[in-house]
Amino acid sequence: MSRRILLTTNCEYGQANVVLALAYELAIRPGVKVAIASFAALEKRVTQLQMQLRDAGYDSSDISFSLLPGRGHIEAVGMTRLDTPHGPGVKQALHSFRYAPSMLLPWTESEYMDQLRTIEDIVHKFEPEVVVVEWFHRAGQDVCKKLGLKFFVITPNSPKDIIGFRQPWAAGLWKFPALSSGYAYPLPWPKLIPNMFINLMLISGIKLSPIVDKADKIRRIYNKSHPPILVDPEIQYLCPSTPELDFPVLIPDNLMLCGPIVIPTAPIQIVDPELTAWLDQAPTVLINLGSHVTFDHYAIRELAGGFLPLLQSHPNIQILWKLRPEGDIQNVLNEYIENNADVRGRVQVVQWLQPEPYAILQHPNLICSVHHGGANSFFEAVSAGVPQIILPVWYDTYDYATRAEWLGIGLWGSHRSAPKVEASEFGEALIRVAGFSAEAEGFKIKAQSLAESCRTRYTGRVRAADEILKL
Numbered sequence: 001m002s003r004r005i006l007l008t009t010n011c012e013y014g015q016a017n018v019v020l021a022l023a024y025e026l027a028i029r030p031g032v033k034v035a036i037a038s039f040a041a042l043e044k045r046v047t048q049l050q051m052q053l054r055d056a057g058y059d060s061s062d063i064s065f066s067l068l069p070g071r072g073h074i075e076a077v078g079m080t081r082l083d084t085p086h087g088p089g090v091k092q093a094l095h096s097f098r099y100a101p102s103m104l105l106p107w108t109e110s111e112y113m114d115q116l117r118t119i120e121d122i123v124h125k126f127e128p129e130v131v132v133v134e135w136f137h138r139a140g141q142d143v144c145k146k147l148g149l150k151f152f153v154i155t156p157n158s159p160k161d162i163i164g165f166r167q168p169w170a171a172g173l174w175k176f177p178a179l180s181s182g183y184a185y186p187l188p189w190p191k192l193i194p195n196m197f198i199n200l201m202l203i204s205g206i207k208l209s210p211i212v213d214k215a216d217k218i219r220r221i222y223n224k225s226h227p228p229i230l231v232d233p234e235i236q237y238l239c240p241s242t243p244e245l246d247f248p249v250l251i252p253d254n255l256m257l258c259g260p261i262v263i264p265t266a267p268i269q270i271v272d273p274e275l276t277a278w279l280d281q282a283p284t285v286l287i288n289l290g291s292h293v294t295f296d297h298y299a300i301r302e303l304a305g306g307f308l309p310l311l312q313s314h315p316n317i318q319i320l321w322k323l324r325p326e327g328d329i330q331n332v333l334n335e336y337i338e339n340n341a342d343v344r345g346r347v348q349v350v351q352w353l354q355p356e357p358y359a360i361l362q363h364p365n366l367i368c369s370v371h372h373g374g375a376n377s378f379f380e381a382v383s384a385g386v387p388q389i390i391l392p393v394w395y396d397t398y399d400y401a402t403r404a405e406w407l408g409i410g411l412w413g414s415h416r417s418a419p420k421v422e423a424s425e426f427g428e429a430l431i432r433v434a435g436f437s438a439e440a441e442g443f444k445i446k447a448q449s450l451a452e453s454c455r456t457r458y459t460g461r462v463r464a465a466d467e468i469l470k471l
Helices: 013-027 040-055 073-077 090-104 109-126 138-147 159-166 168-174 189-207 210-223 273-279 297-313 328-338 357-361 375-384 397-407 423-434 438-457 461-469
Strands: 003-008 032-038 063-067 130-134 151-154 236-239 255-257 284-287 318-322 347-350 366-371 388-390 410-412
Touching (some): 003 013, 003 109, 013 032, 013 151, 013 461, 032 040, 090 189, 109 138, 130 138, 138 210, 159 236, 168 189, 273 318, 284 357, 328 347, 366 375, 366 423, 375 397, 388 397, 410 438
Parallel strands (some): 003 130, 032 063, 284 366, 388 410
């Protein structure tokens, strides 16, 4: 008889990627059936995962998709790519918190009840042995509590985001950089009071929010419980970090550090032989700032301007840039790249990466990953052992920029200009991380050391799947 595991998740890739990676690992285990319950936007990714299973010689029917009704999480919150970016510091951090309460439960009562009923129906039909719920998918947690199901919570985030405010001596207030602050670690003494103020404003804003109060009332009516907002000491959490990858927080027994939970990728030479041949030519910097970061021609001008010092001083380096070149953007690219004889042919701009970014990061010629600081991008670069330059734009992306610098695996490339980029600052960061200096070699050695630790001691999706199947 097969073992059945239900995974529930929001549809945004930043939240769902760890769920998809775990689903794949579970599905390749003998006698395991996996169902993924999410919103419509994720169905295409699940179909791709089924094809990946089939191509690897497994039964694609071991993973199925169940549709949840209504809007996805970020759509319900109302966040947009245009109004979400913010700079670091007190004023900007407080402004960013306007979305914090609705992030916890953005749906109307009727929408949320529809989700709960649908998940209950899925549970009754699929009859899972264990349920795994993505951290921000509260409906999955609420159903499990009501029905008394065995369940785990999986998160794409670092431990500090989950248990930071549960540290001894209230260390979460004063020891670690506050969300959205962009402060360094260790926290400089002049930032101590501002850091505490930001954290207290975040906590009070959530505690006193009518949105959160409404959400708690819905939960009390539904399953007679009033659960903690962010973390429940009675639940087992699965986290894609390791002790070496986060600030020194005290890890409770109910938080398992698995290491980077990354989706397996098909070999890049099979998926895209032409790109592989191009990567084989020279050391390469990958620039992949994600689909949620918006660029205008001013931003593209600064980014492209930042490439030039590296490319001019190191004629053996090339750049792979994922970008949709439209309108004025193409004019800037023509000015800086196509019409520049020293650069032309060494910067490849692509609208879409056919291979998974992680497959590209594993190419031996990859010397630097430039990204916006999303958790998945950070952990993929860590797992591949590639130094990073982070250009943060909002919320915890500032934390990951700070982590990269503190860990010695990369740089925050826009200290002075975030959430935008300034050419000279970005260019300096590129030369320091990818320029074959003693400093660049130090970033490489540290990044590879952390990757080796993850491979040998923390096996990511394998460790998470092992823990789930123990039940």
